[in-house]
Amino acid sequence: MFFFLHLAQAAPAPPPKRIALLMFLSFVAATLAITWWSARRSRGASAYFAAGRRITGWQNGLAVAGDYMSAASFLGIAGMIAFSGYDGFMYSVGFLVAYLTVLLIVAEPLRNAGKYTMADLLAYRMSARPVRAMAALSTIVVSTLYMIAQMIGAGELIGLLVPGLPFQTAVIGVGVLMIIYVVFGGMLATTWVQIVKALLLMSGSIFLSVLVMSHFNFSLTTFFDSLRHISYHKGGALVTQNFLDPGLKFGTAVDKWGPLNLISLGLALVFGTAGLPHILVRFYTVPDARTARSSVVWAMALIGVFYIMTTFFGFGAAVILTPDRIASSNMAAPLLAQALGGDLFFAFISAVAFATILAVVAGLTISASTSFAHDFWTNVIHRGTERKAGEEVRVARITAFFVGAVAIFLAINLSKLNVAFLVGLAFAVAASANLPVIVFSIFWKRFNTLGACFGLGAGLLSSIVLIILSPSIMGIDAPTVIAAKRHLIQHAALFPLTNPGIVSIPLGFLGAVIGTLLRREPRAEERFAELSVRANTGLGAEQAVAE
Amino acid sequence: MAADEPNFPPENRGAAPGAPPWQAMADAPEYKGLLRSKARFVVPMTIFFLVYYFALLVLVGYFPDLMKIKVGPCNLAYVFAFSQFIMSWAVAYAYVRAAARWDKSAAEIVRRFTTR
Numbered sequence: 001m002f003f004f005l006h007l008a009q010a011a012p013a014p015p016p017k018r019i020a021l022l023m024f025l026s027f028v029a030a031t032l033a034i035t036w037w038s039a040r041r042s043r044g045a046s047a048y049f050a051a052g053r054r055i056t057g058w059q060n061g062l063a064v065a066g067d068y069m070s071a072a073s074f075l076g077i078a079g080m081i082a083f084s085g086y087d088g089f090m091y092s093v094g095f096l097v098a099y100l101t102v103l104l105i106v107a108e109p110l111r112n113a114g115k116y117t118m119a120d121l122l123a124y125r126m127s128a129r130p131v132r133a134m135a136a137l138s139t140i141v142v143s144t145l146y147m148i149a150q151m152i153g154a155g156e157l158i159g160l161l162v163p164g165l166p167f168q169t170a171v172i173g174v175g176v177l178m179i180i181y182v183v184f185g186g187m188l189a190t191t192w193v194q195i196v197k198a199l200l201l202m203s204g205s206i207f208l209s210v211l212v213m214s215h216f217n218f219s220l221t222t223f224f225d226s227l228r229h230i231s232y233h234k235g236g237a238l239v240t241q242n243f244l245d246p247g248l249k250f251g252t253a254v255d256k257w258g259p260l261n262l263i264s265l266g267l268a269l270v271f272g273t274a275g276l277p278h279i280l281v282r283f284y285t286v287p288d289a290r291t292a293r294s295s296v297v298w299a300m301a302l303i304g305v306f307y308i309m310t311t312f313f314g315f316g317a318a319v320i321l322t323p324d325r326i327a328s329s330n331m332a333a334p335l336l337a338q339a340l341g342g343d344l345f346f347a348f349i350s351a352v353a354f355a356t357i358l359a360v361v362a363g364l365t366i367s368a369s370t371s372f373a374h375d376f377w378t379n380v381i382h383r384g385t386e387r388k389a390g391e392e393v394r395v396a397r398i399t400a401f402f403v404g405a406v407a408i409f410l411a412i413n414l415s416k417l418n419v420a421f422l423v424g425l426a427f428a429v430a431a432s433a434n435l436p437v438i439v440f441s442i443f444w445k446r447f448n449t450l451g452a453c454f455g456l457g458a459g460l461l462s463s464i465v466l467i468i469l470s471p472s473i474m475g476i477d478a479p480t481v482i483a484a485k486r487h488l489i490q491h492a493a494l495f496p497l498t499n500p501g502i503v504s505i506p507l508g509f510l511g512a513v514i515g516t517l518l519r520r521e522p523r524a525e526e527r528f529a530e531l532s533v534r535a536n537t538g539l540g541a542e543q544a545v546a547e
Numbered sequence: 548m549a550a551d552e553p554n555f556p557p558e559n560r561g562a563a564p565g566a567p568p569w570q571a572m573a574d575a576p577e578y579k580g581l582l583r584s585k586a587r588f589v590v591p592m593t594i595f596f597l598v599y600y601f602a603l604l605v606l607v608g609y610f611p612d613l614m615k616i617k618v619g620p621c622n623l624a625y626v627f628a629f630s631q632f633i634m635s636w637a638v639a640y641a642y643v644r645a646a647a648r649w650d651k652s653a654a655e656i657v658r659r660f661t662t663r
Contacts, residue, residue: 086624090607093631097600100638104589108646221620245615246607246624259608266604270597293646300639304632529573536581537653539567539661 020347027200027355028177034192035185046545048186048393049116049370053544055191055285061298063191064282066198068095068273068299069306070146070360071153071330072423074201075353077307078336079329081314082321085227085243087250088314090262092307094269099303101274101435103296108289109442109535110280115542117367118280118434119375122441125527126449129380134456136375138433139277141460142426143368144407146278147361149422151175151411154357156330157350168412174354175408178362182369182400186393187285190362197352197359202302204352208333209309211340212316227315232322243318257496265424268501272427275434278367287544316340361407369399421472421498425463428500432508433459440512442535445528451516458511459504466500469493572660581652588645596638603627 042048055063073095080088114120119135151171158170181189216223227244241248250258273279283292317332320339326332334353338346373396378384437455440447467473474494475487497503534540572578606614607624614624 086628087607089625089628090604093603093628094600096635097596097631100593100596100635103639104593104642224621224625244622244625246611250608251611259605262608263601263604266601270600290650293643297639297643300635304636308629308632530569532582533567533569533572533578536578536585536649537572537657539572539657 019344020350023347023351024354027196027351028358030196031177031181031189031193031358034196035181035189038185038189038192042186042188044545045116045390045393046542047188048396049374050281050284050542051186051188051191053285053287053542055295057286057291057294058298059191059195060282060286060291060295061302062198063194063285064279064295064299065302065306066194066201066356066359067278067282067363068303069198069201069356070423071150071353071357072146073306074205074356075153075157075330075333076423077310078314078317078333079326079331080249081310082317082326082332083323083329084249085230085241085315085318086246087248087262089311090250090265091269092310092314094266095273096300096304096307098270098273099296099300101270102279103293103300105442106274106280106438107283107292107296110438111283111286111289111292112538112541113531113535114284116281116284116374117371118275118277118438119371119379122437122452123375123379124441124531125447125524126452126521128384131449131452131456132375132379134453134460135434135437136371136380138429138456138460139371139375140368141464142275142277142429142434143364143371144403144410145422145426145429146276147364147368147403147407148410148414149426150357150361150364151407152415153330154354154361155411155415156328157334157353157357167415171408171411171415174358174361175404175411177358178365179401179404181358181362182365182404183397187281187366187370190359190366191282191285193362194359197355198302200352200355202306204349205306205309205313207345208337208340208349209312209316211345212312212320212336215316215320215340223312223315223319226319230318230322232324234323243315260502261497261499264497264499264502266501267505268424268427268431268499270431271435271501271505272429272431275430275438276426277371277430277434278363281367281370284542288541289538365400365403365407366396368403369396372396372399372403424472424499425467428463428467428504429460431459431501432463432504433457436505436508436512440516441531444516445525446520447512447516448519448521448524450519450521451512451514454515455508455512459508462504462507463500466495466497466504469495470498470500471496472498568660572656575656575660577652577656577659581649581656584652585649588642592638592642596634599634600631603631 042052046052077088077091080091110118110121113124117135118139119132122135123131151174154174155167155171158165159167181193213223216226224244228242229240230243231238231240247253250262252258255261283295286292286295313333313336317326317336321332321335326335334346334350337349373392377395378392433456436459437452440451440455471493473487474489474491476490476492477486606627614622614627616623618626
């Protein structure tokens with residue numbers, strides 16, 4: 001009620017949507033040109049799936065950062081900080097620290113021992129079919145969850161920019177573009193779209209942060225002081241809260257399980273990032289493990305700067321707009337841009353957010369379709385041989401088309417779900433199912449097929465079941481609560497934490513250990529020497545394709 | 548598989564003829580030394596960054612009053628959170644320095660076993 005009143009009073013004359021649309025269309029034109037250029041250059045499977053392995057360190061760093069700084073990060077975290085203050089910033093911290101797991105443990109062995117997907121490393125010593133089938137399932141689940149979150153964000157943004165345009169039309173437009181990038185341009189186009197977008201996002205965020213600080217006369221003291229007393233309406237009453245101190249989201253006063261939820265979230269972030277399939281495939285696009293390493297370092301520099309800037313535009317939105325003037329938490333950053341930089345900057349930030357969504361969904365689509373074509377079609381169904389040359393690429397292209405269609409359908413039908421919760425689930429699955437088996441494959445000689453299948457299965461199943469039983473899905477609402485905010489299951493939650501990581505990650509590891517100990521697999525142990533030497537020296541690694 | 552790609556199938560199909568002597572390499576003292584040197588860096592560093600990171604979450608979650616102490620223009624909570632960024636970059640820098648050494652010894656081992 002108060003939200004709407006305030007918005008009505010505060011809303012200025014309608015912004016020139018045309019400028020936003022024009023900026024967005026020029027991004028679309030540029031990306032289509034990239035796709036056309038990539039399609040002409042790419043020949044063969046390694047070009048399609050891994051951009052010919054010729055992406056350089058800084059380019060891949062930008063692409064990794066671009067894949068990571070999704071709409072859920074840019075829009076979602078800005079909103080989270082604007083509503084929950086310091087506790088929202090906990091996401092920003094975890095997102096960067098997580099890259100140490102990628103750098104120290106996963107990136108180089110993966111590049112050295114794999115070809116196109118995460119499953120290449122997992123299936124190296126084992127019976128390929130069951131392991132690849134499970135890994136493909138996990139990859140596709142993670143990618144789809146992530147994708148729905150991004151597509152819903154796209155629909156919301158479009159609703160704000162072009163009020164007349166139906167949500168369906170907007171989502172279909174985004175879906176069609178992402179299909180075009182992936183089907184025609186493959187990994188090369190997807191990578192360059194991501195690079196262009198990362199540059200736009202960085203410059204937009206820097207400019208927004210500078211505008212926020214100029215609002216506070218570039219004084220950190222004024223900035224931080226103003227965070228201590230933010231007044232807004234909550235449940236009809238005016239409240240004043242300290243946004244700089246912890247406790248607004250994870251405090252025991254809000255939820256007695258809050259602190260444990262925070263730790264559980266941290267576990268999912270720190271172990272999940274190194275298991276996100278669309279991030280892992282990026283390490284196959286560079287010539288060698290050394291470049292993979294330098295690309296993680298580039299990515300960490302960019303991601304670190306970006307998430308430090310969420311301080312300015314997240315807290316900035318909390319002070320300048322106050323939660324009262326942010327109708328939906330995903331709109332905090334664009335609305336802040338409008339308040340500080342006027343309609344033109346609002347148009348730019350909205351176009352950047354659009355570009356972000358487009359680029360990230362394209363990255364997710366290619367990782368899902370690569371996994372289906374390479375892991376499931378070629379290696380599970382056809383036991384590792386292509387029946388006809390180029391079949392794998394053709395299957396991937398067809399899959400990309402279907403993945404796009406399914407994503408459009410799901411986004412339209414699930415449009416009322418909360419973006420942040422879906423991304424959290426994707427991280428939980430990646431951390432509980434993918435990471436344990438990646439780590440054991442590289443470091444544990446005894447690890448075998450049954451262990452990999454049990455680990456993937458236990459991690460996947462426990463994350464999904466625990467999320468369903470958690471307060472994200474289960475809860476009892478008053479009859480007055482509107483449909484979009486109601487819990488999906490009207491029953492008191494059976495599991496108290498919104499983030500299942502603290503239970504599901506140990507279960508993933510436990511599953512992998514139990515499965516391994518149940519049986520001995522001499523061949524998997526014999527091949528450990530080869531995997532170890534490959535992973536640590538890069539001997540026999542996939543080479544870059546000559547131009 | 549396209550003709551322009553070297554055939555190193557990641558699936559289990561037995562060693563290809565002319566494949567590198569994987570087992571001999573794995574047993575070589577230089578290789579064992581490389582693994583030890585990596586473990587000596589990666590294991591303590593991983594434990595360090597995990598402890599440093601989860602210390603923040605535990606303090607913020609269970610000792611919020613301590614974290615509300617004023618430090619400069621902001622509070623201990625924000626300063627500690629900000630230090631995580633610096634910590635991450637520092638660990639990454641140290642890793643890259645160490646990895647440059649491992650690259651050299653890995654190349655050495657590969658050279659010794661592939662040019663016979």
